[in-house]
Amino acid sequence: MQRLLVTGGAGFIGSHIVDAALARGLDVAVLDDLSEGRREHVPHGVPLFVADVRDAHEVERVFREFRPEVVSHQAAQASVSVSVRDPLLDAEVNLIGGLNVLRAARDAGAQRVVFASSGGTVYGEVPEGHAALEDDPKRPISPYATSKLAFETYLETFRVQYGLPYVVLRYGNVYGPRQNPHGEAGVAAIFALRLLAGEPVRVNAARDGNPAGCVRDYVFVRDVARVNVTAALGELGGDVFNVGTGVGSTTRDVLDGLASALDVEARVTAGEYRAGDLQRCVLNVSRLRTQGQTFVSFEEGVRETAAWFREAGRPVTRFS
Numbered sequence: 001m002q003r004l005l006v007t008g009g010a011g012f013i014g015s016h017i018v019d020a021a022l023a024r025g026l027d028v029a030v031l032d033d034l035s036e037g038r039r040e041h042v043p044h045g046v047p048l049f050v051a052d053v054r055d056a057h058e059v060e061r062v063f064r065e066f067r068p069e070v071v072s073h074q075a076a077q078a079s080v081s082v083s084v085r086d087p088l089l090d091a092e093v094n095l096i097g098g099l100n101v102l103r104a105a106r107d108a109g110a111q112r113v114v115f116a117s118s119g120g121t122v123y124g125e126v127p128e129g130h131a132a133l134e135d136d137p138k139r140p141i142s143p144y145a146t147s148k149l150a151f152e153t154y155l156e157t158f159r160v161q162y163g164l165p166y167v168v169l170r171y172g173n174v175y176g177p178r179q180n181p182h183g184e185a186g187v188a189a190i191f192a193l194r195l196l197a198g199e200p201v202r203v204n205a206a207r208d209g210n211p212a213g214c215v216r217d218y219v220f221v222r223d224v225a226r227v228n229v230t231a232a233l234g235e236l237g238g239d240v241f242n243v244g245t246g247v248g249s250t251t252r253d254v255l256d257g258l259a260s261a262l263d264v265e266a267r268v269t270a271g272e273y274r275a276g277d278l279q280r281c282v283l284n285v286s287r288l289r290t291q292g293q294t295f296v297s298f299e300e301g302v303r304e305t306a307a308w309f310r311e312a313g314r315p316v317t318r319f320s
């Protein structure tokens, strides 16, 4: 049985990776500082090391104790707007913290590191009619996107220098049960919580003034978790993959889907364009599809997300 350490495993995506890994029979542990993650997201019996990735000694201690063979690195400063306000904090967690994890993985002789990168931000604006390919030019416009991209380069450097293999997964906008409203793409969680509370919902316009908002590639969290575990087990042929659906949806589409699934009337207010938001990002996912990966439809994923928020009532409850 392989030992998998999931950093950020008490968070939204990380906790689904833990579930998927347990289902595949892996021996799993979580490293998380619980700044955004929740203890109750970690299943009973899974060791939770409460540690900050910025603390090199703590990270080394966790690796000495658990001796992971594979690392799924999800822990991050995961907010684009925080990174714009505080680029140093972003770099401390996403670069220095990430390097602490990489160094410990190298020293522990780990077989592989899987990294949560961001297809939604590293390519910059994706023009109408195009879906971003893995080899397309990168045009990060936020410190968050830059730190994700820089860490991808560190992974390649560690592979060349120290022989540490990696898989980079560039996620689209991930949504689903247990979503944290503060993360990179918290819009589905924010909308679900506001709709259930009967509060008005603001849809920010796209940069071109379109009141339906920006276009994004929304991907269901359980599909993302499955791809992560497949990558962790060395079952993906390749080292960089977009993880999305190849389908673009507007912010308004997300709202309408959730309102209809929750059977509530949305009170919509029109928001202004939010500086820094990309107008459009859709990912080409043919590389992942050739590996046999399939994805639930947006309608199905939104239905399940709505059902979870209705049952759980709040985003912090473990419910699956």
Ligand SMILES: NC(=O)c1ccc[n+]([C@@H]2O[C@H](COP(=O)([O-])OP(=O)(O)OC[C@H]3O[C@@H](n4cnc5c(N)ncnc54)[C@H](O)[C@@H]3O)[C@@H](O)[C@H]2O)c1
Binding pocket: 007, 008, 009, 010, 011, 012, 013, 014, 031, 032, 033, 034, 035, 036, 037, 038, 051, 052, 053, 054, 073, 074, 075, 076, 077, 078, 093, 097, 116, 117, 118, 119, 120, 170, 171, 172, 173, 174, 175, 180, 183, 184, 185
């Ligand atoms: N949600 C998305 O749509 C999306 C899209 C692209 C990439 N990502 C990336 O996926 C990963 C998971 O994101 P998420 O949406 O689950 O967010 P999340 O905030 O729910 O999960 C991140 C986890 O990392 C932990 N963490 C934060 N700082 C830490 C630190 N210094 N030390 C240890 N743990 C720390 C948090 O407590 C949290 O549990 C992140 O790397 C994020 O950048 C997310």
